[in-house]
Amino acid sequence: MKLAGIRPDIKDVQPYVAGKTIEEVKRQYKLDQVTKLGSNENPWGPYPAAVKAMQQEVLQLHTYPDNSFVEMKRKIAEMYGLDEHWIAVSHGAGGMLETLAKTFVEPGAHILIPRYTYGLYREISRLMGGRVEHTPVTGEMQIDMEKLGESVRPNTRVVWLCNPNNPTGTVVDKTDLLSFARSLPEGCWLVLDEAYAEFADQSLLPDRVQLIKEELPIVVVRTFSKAYGLAGARLGYAIAHPDLIKVIDTVAEPFNANRIGLAGAWATLEQEQGAVAETISVVQTERGRLQTALTERGFTVYPSQANFILFDAALPADQSAHELLKQGVIVRSAAGWGLDSHIRVTVGKPSENDIFLTALDKFTQKVRGK
Numbered sequence: 411m412k413l414a415g416i417r418p419d420i421k422d423v424q425p426y427v428a429g430k431t432i433e434e435v436k437r438q439y440k441l442d443q444v445t446k447l448g449s450n451e452n453p454w455g456p457y458p459a460a461v462k463a464m465q466q467e468v469l470q471l472h473t474y475p476d477n478s479f480v481e482m483k484r485k486i487a488e489m490y491g492l493d494e495h496w497i498a499v500s501h502g503a504g505g506m507l508e509t510l511a512k513t514f515v516e517p518g519a520h521i522l523i524p525r526y527t528y529g530l531y532r533e534i535s536r537l538m539g540g541r542v543e544h545t546p547v548t549g550e551m552q553i554d555m556e557k558l559g560e561s562v563r564p565n566t567r568v569v570w571l572c573n574p575n576n577p578t579g580t581v582v583d584k585t586d587l588l589s590f591a592r593s594l595p596e597g598c599w600l601v602l603d604e605a606y607a608e609f610a611d612q613s614l615l616p617d618r619v620q621l622i623k624e625e626l627p628i629v630v631v632r633t634f635s636k637a638y639g640l641a642g643a644r645l646g647y648a649i650a651h652p653d654l655i656k657v658i659d660t661v662a663e664p665f666n667a668n669r670i671g672l673a674g675a676w677a678t679l680e681q682e683q684g685a686v687a688e689t690i691s692v693v694q695t696e697r698g699r700l701q702t703a704l705t706e707r708g709f710t711v712y713p714s715q716a717n718f719i720l721f722d723a724a725l726p727a728d729q730s731a732h733e734l735l736k737q738g739v740i741v742r743s744a745a746g747w748g749l750d751s752h753i754r755v756t757v758g759k760p761s762e763n764d765i766f767l768t769a770l771d772k773f774t775q776k777v778r779g780k
């Protein structure tokens with residue numbers, strides 16, 4: 411079929427490639443058990459109170475949710491000492507990122523994205539007609555903030571910054587981030603994606619609320635998908651100055667969050683904060699254990715403040731991921747980011763991490779034996 415009338419910018423956009431599902435791997439490799447460590451999900455979620463609330467909310471699915479989301483906004487805002495006027499909600503963090511692209515990116519606008527980061531930034535910028543420039547990282551996979559600052563132009567409209575960064579897990583020095591934000595020209599916005607921030611050492615992260623209150627051109631994006639264990643419920647949010655929140659809510663589609671996600675998030679914030687904190691503590695402990703185990707095995711491991719680890723397997727990444735798949739362990743090849751020998755592995759439950767290490771040992775011993 412000849413597809414006439416489609417915007418030319420779409421030709422440059424690549425579809426998002428999600429990680430493999432457990433069902434998909436079971437069918438493909440005829441396996442009974444599969445351990446999924448490829449999509450940075452929280453295996454402890456959803457928490458019991460969220461499950462109960464979501465089950466009850468099913469009875470209300472014949473009606474639209476409150477389009478203003480005032481109560482949900484207030485509940486989120488409480489965590490930051492703010493009121494609801496500083497919060498916007500969305501279908502996951504991805505939905506908020508798309509709304510921000512619609513808000514800021516115009517055809518021909520200059521867009522800055524560090525290399526080796528979340529691929530959606532590039533695609534949604536291109537979709538809106540933006541012209542993307544990638545800036546380098548250091549040898550330790552740290553975003554080079556000096557090079558990023560040098561790359562800002564008068565027509566730069568958005569700088570996408572994931573902190574902690576996906577897939578590297580690294581964080582930007584908060585002093586450097588503050589200096590960068592204060593240096594931005596009028597009309598240029600810093601989108602600070604903190605999808606994995608709950609798993610980080612909080613002393614390493616900037617005071618996002620203070621930066622916004624200073625009226626710096628910053629909007630922070632967060633999600634309930636990771637630490638809160640609600641990836642399938644799709645609820646994200648932004649923190650920004652109330653003047654920008656009004657714009658975001660205007661640009662966003664109506665009813666851009668579903669009743670199930672709202673109910674699960676509310677219940678988790680109201681009743682499961684202790685469980686969330688316990689999960690974060692376990693992830694941090696297991697992250698350290700995995701980093702040590704991988705280092706002891708001779709792999710180059712990058713310091714992570716997220717719920718995943720990037721390491722150099724010293725073999726073709728796709729081959730390594732495939733060999734682990736055959737053993738029923740799903741990890742993410744980083745070849746799609748241009749890191750042809752690197753693997754990103756999610757920090758799972760202790761037993762899942764043990765399964766991963768056993769499979770990795772079996773694979774590497776087989777390679778070394780050859």
